[in-house]
Each structure stands twice: as structure tokens, then as C-alpha cells.
Amino acid sequence: MKLCSVVVPCYNEEETIQIFYDEMQKYITKLSDLAFEFIFVDDGSKDHSLMEMKRLAGEDPSVKFISFSRNFGKEAGLFAGLEAASGDYIVTMDVDLQDPPYLLEDMYKAVTEEGYDCAATMRTDRKGEAPIRSWFARRFYRLINKISNADIVDGARDYRFMTRQMVDSILAMREYNRFTKGIFGWIGFKTKWIPFENVERSAGTTKWSFWKLFLYALEGIIAFSTTPLWIASITGLLSCMLSVIAMIFIIIRRLLYGDPVDGWASIITIMLFIGGLQMLFLGIQGLYISKMYLETKERPIYITKETNVKKQETGKHEEE
């Protein structure tokens, strides 16, 4: 019998963990040729999420938990869960049931019968989301697909059913700045996209503020594209060329008409503009350098405080 690991990152989710577990039981019994294990990752929750996980683990030996020393973010949670997973297949999903478990059957079929390496899900709409947020999200997906080679689908969720081989390639990417949506797209493999209609949270509240999402989008661009650097270089080159043309124009005008002393306003505007551009592009360079700085420190992606996953199991796959 093949094992399927379900990786669930949780941050302040005491209300939803039990609901999630109960709901999942209904669907995993339908996939009778798979055994399941749950890996709950407590991402430094400040509520009783860990207690909930431990209680479940006490009742059901297939429930594993990993508890971080602080909040490391969902990306780190996913990574820790994938590392600890020992299944032949691995599912990543949110604990708030916004990733509907009824899709598991189709996802399983896509991988085992239709020859895909991965079944991924995408929302077809953004119901229940602020319009401004949706607007920015759409712009972001357009932009990042244009300027990077990480193929990122608009509305893609981190709800995936993957083969062991695919998960091993994700784990091989040890970068500190983990933009999971980009990593999924970058490693390739054959992916089947399964659309579904947006579902509202089962309980609790979203952990993403608009500002957090905005920064996350910037992180994604910096992590998967060097286009901003190119824009800086090309703008610099263009403004150089423009200034040569302007210089020739000014010299000829001086020779023909003399040198009337005016144009203070235009000079100041141009100076401010160029100064602004320089600061902006220095800033962009700085962002890339700061990412390099963090990568070279080779800090751990997460720190475990408590877990019931045995050491030798982590990241290793037991062949049958």
C-alpha cells in the first residue's frame, strides 16, 4: 500500500485544525488504496494550535506535528512539512478548508492514472475578496509571468498532489528566500490544473494583510526575475544617449544664438529627475544584494522546537 503524506502549515489555527481533520477523514476513506499520514506544522502559533495537534497525535498515530520556535512564514512551514513527509505521494493544503478535500480523488487519479507528476488546483474566481486586492493580484501574475521563467498561474493555490520525485526536487532547492509558487513553476514537471470555485474559510481569519501580500509579491519578483536590474541598466543607457543628443543641441544653439542665461527651472527638474532615478535603481540593486546577503548566511529555513517526527525519518523515503 502506498503512503500519502498530507502537509498542513498552521498559524493560529486552533479553531480549524479539528474541523479540517474531521472533514479529511470523510474523503481519505474513499481513497482506499492509499494510507495517509498528516503532518501539521505549527508555525509559531500564539494560540492553542500546538495543543490541538498534540491531542490529535495522541488519538491517531498517523498524525505528526512539527512546532517552530517562532513564526517563520507559510513557505518555511511547507518546506519543513515536505522534509518530514515520508509518503510516496505528498499533498500540501491549507488547514482552513479553502482547499476542498473532495478534489483529492481527481488529483489522485491525475497522478496515478493520467500520467501527471502533479495535480495542482486553481481558483476560478476571487469571491469574498476585496476588489482592490484582486486587482493587484491579477496585475502581479501578469507581470511576474512576463519577467520571469517561473510559470505562475493566476489563482493557483498551494494545494497540490505530488509525486515523491517532484517533492525531492523541491527539497533540493535550498534557497532561504522561498517563494513556493515560483519554485513549483520553476522545477517544471507535468502538472494538471484542476479549477474550483473559491471557498470561504471554515473558521478563524486570514493571516494575510494587504501589506504582507504586497511585500510577498515583491519578494516573488526579486526571487525569480532579474528584469528590474535590466530596466535600470537600459534606462541608464537611454538617458546617456538622450543627454548626448541634448549636448549637441545645446552646443549648436550656443554657437548660433549666443548663451542667454535662463532655464534654471528646467535644469533643476532634470537634476531632480535623474537624482530620483539613481536612488530608485540603487534601491533595486540593494534589494538584490540584500537577498544575496541573506542567502550567503545560510541560515536554517526554520527552527524546530518540538516534534514527534523521528529524526531518521525526516526527508527520507522508505522504499517498499
Ligand code: UDP
Ligand atoms: N500560514 C502559516 N504561516 C503564516 C501564515 C499562514 O503557516 O505565517 C498558514 C495558515 O495557517 C493557513 C495557510 O497558511 O493554513 C493559508 O493562510 P490563510 O488562510 O490565512 O491565507 P488566505 O487563504 O487568506 O490566503
Ligand code: MG
Ligand atoms: Mg485561507
